[in-house]
Amino acid sequence: MALAQPEDFIFKEATGNLGILGPMAYLSGNGPTMGGREKSIICTVSSKHMLYAWDVQEGTMIWSSPVQQPSITHLATLPQMHLAFTVDLEGTVKVWNCQDQDALATFPVSQACFSLEVCLTKDGPFLMVGNSEGDIYTLTVPELRGVSKVHAFKYTVDLLHCSPDKKWVFASGTHQNILPRVFFTECLLKPSEGKSPLSLSIPFSSCCRACWAPRRTSRITLMYRRGSSKKTGFTTFDLMTERTGGRTVIQVCVCLFHMKTAHQVATFLLPVHMESPIWMGASDGNMIVFESGPYLFLFTISGHQLQRFEDHQRTIGNLWADSLHVLTTSMDDSLHVYMWEEEGRYPYLKSCCHLEHIGSDLTPSCYVSKAICDNMSIVCVVSKNRESSILVMYSLHT
Numbered sequence: 001m002a003l004a005q006p007e008d009f010i011f012k013e014a015t016g017n018l019g020i021l022g023p024m025a026y027l028s029g030n031g032p033t034m035g036g037r038e039k040s041i042i043c044t045v046s047s048k049h050m051l052y053a054w055d056v057q058e059g060t061m062i063w064s065s066p067v068q069q070p071s072i073t074h075l076a077t078l079p080q081m082h083l084a085f086t087v088d089l090e091g092t093v094k095v096w097n098c099q100d101q102d103a104l105a106t107f108p109v110s111q112a113c114f115s116l117e118v119c120l121t122k123d124g125p126f127l128m129v130g131n132s133e134g135d136i137y138t139l140t141v142p143e144l145r146g147v148s149k150v151h152a153f154k155y156t157v158d159l160l161h162c163s164p165d166k167k168w169v170f171a172s173g174t175h176q177n178i179l180p181r182v183f184f185t186e187c188l189l190k191p192s193e194g195k196s197p198l199s200l201s202i203p204f205s206s207c208c209r210a211c212w213a214p215r216r217t218s219r220i221t222l223m224y225r226r227g228s229s230k231k232t233g234f235t236t237f238d239l240m241t242e243r244t245g246g247r248t249v250i251q252v253c254v255c256l257f258h259m260k261t262a263h264q265v266a267t268f269l270l271p272v273h274m275e276s277p278i279w280m281g282a283s284d285g286n287m288i289v290f291e292s293g294p295y296l297f298l299f300t301i302s303g304h305q306l307q308r309f310e311d312h313q314r315t316i317g318n319l320w321a322d323s324l325h326v327l328t329t330s331m332d333d334s335l336h337v338y339m340w341e342e343e344g345r346y347p348y349l350k351s352c353c354h355l356e357h358i359g360s361d362l363t364p365s366c367y368v369s370k371a372i373c374d375n376m377s378i379v380c381v382v383s384k385n386r387e388s389s390i391l392v393m394y395s396l397h398t
Contacts, residue, residue, distance in 0.1 A: 001325065001375060001396070002339045005353050009378070009394040012059025019048035020367065021381045021389040023075035026374050027053060027084055027098060040377040040395065043084045043098065045072045051086055053098040056377045056393045063098045074116040078125055083142060085127055087113040093129055095142050107144040109137060115160040119169070123189055128169065130157025136171060138188045148191040152199075153178050159210055165217035168239060172207045172222075180207050180222065182239060204235050204267070209280050214323035216285030221301060223280050223290070226269075232276040233269040234288055236301045268303030281321025283340045289326055289349065291316035296328055296338070298349050311336040311354060317368030329369040333357040333382050337373070357382050357392050 021044045028041040040056035049071050053063040070088040077084045083104075084096045091109035093116075115130035118141070125141035134153035139146060155175040162169055162185065169188060172180035180202040187197035202222070209223035218239045225232050270276070270292075277290035277297075287306065289298050294315055298307040312330040320327045326338040326349060334356045341350040357369075357380065367383035377395040384390060 002352060004396060006355055008397055010397060012393040014059060014391040018388050019046035020383055021046055025075055025077040027077050027079060027082060029079040040374055042379050043077055045075050056379060057395045059393050076116045076118045078118045080120060085118060087116055093144060095144055104142050105144040107139055114156050114158050117160040117162055119162040119166050121166045126189060128160050130160050132156045148188050150197055152181055161210055161212060163212045163217050164214055170210050170220055174208050176206045179205055211280055211282045213282045213285030219285040221282050221288055231269050233267050235267045279319035281326055289321060291319050307349060309351060311351060318370040320372050325373055327371045327373055329371050333369050335371050335380050
């Protein structure tokens with residue numbers, strides 16, 4: 001992918017009455033072998049109240065769920081077990097193998113759900129669901145049997161993120177009165193009767209995004225907005241546990257990097273002239289990447305600008321990042337691929353290639369396009385009208 005150019009990709013386009021495509025995730029891992037060939041399988045949620053599975057290399061739909069009455073709002077996948085998980089407006093959780101017609105199991109949460117996270121631990125796979133009442137449910141996979149229920153907040157649980165080593169679970173809401181919490185995963189998986197799970201509140205409200213550092217498994221960076229002007233800032237924490245008197249205690253070590261004084265710890269604000277970002281990503285724990293208008297920025301966690309990319313003509317509407325890639329899409333349906341590249345002290349971003357959706361319909365998009373990728377393919381959703389999306393699939397020549 002690092003050396004790929006537009007001509008190295010096979011282009012496929014799925015059109016028709018697909019509905020508006022929402023959340024999507026890879027059902028396959030990086031480079032699985034299926035029938036002797038490497039295949040990328042993607043799941044997409046449709047406004048037609050269905051879940052689709054696609055063969056990216058062939059550009060074809062290989063499975064669809066039955067139409068259900070409530071619309072599907074959230075999607076998560078567990079590629080290691082070839083399973084997809086959905087939550088609908090009525091709070092019903094379902095697990096699918098994307099082969100059989102019906103769901104393998106269901107679990108009624110009863111309240112609306114706003115976050116969904118699957119976690120593969122040493123004790124097996126688990127699913128975590130956050131709802132509008134501030135509760136976090138932990139369920140077994142694939143049976144969806146209840147393991148624990150924790151009341152985390154008075155407001156909606158909007159964010160749930162497991163750390164890369166599965167040791168921690170970050171939970172937060174976007175309400176300005178919520179302080180994010182980090183739970184010790186083992187306490188959610190093996191609850192003690194009459195005892196609250198081990199957790200720590202992070203003293204920063206108004207959190208709107210959070211990202212664990214893939215290469216520093218106990219480091220998390222939060223994006224927050226403060227004040228009447230909603231200025232955007234970032235804060236970074238290191239987490240650790242220690243045994244004290246026979247019990248485990250969570251400690252938080254705040255990275256001191258405020259540009260003016262070390263007393264204002266773990267925070268820096270973006271310059272006033274910068275348009276507030278919506279998305280963010282992280283690499284080694286020392287840098288954050290985010291969009292602002294048509295530009296992509298790379299900053300250190302101390303607030304020092306390392307790079308500014310100008311690969312888009314129009315506003316960047318979506319950013320997706322993992323430990324290897326960063327993808328951006330803009331309002332003109334263009335897509336740019338970056339990769340983390342280690343050079344010197346920091347692994348800088350390398351601009352790789354620019355892909356533009358050139359289909360039969362030249363109408364501007366009415367919804368923000370979005371993209372995700374694995375090591376062999378890139379998938380992008382483009383919506384030219386308010387009735388149906390186009391699924392654009394790029395796969396590398398083999």
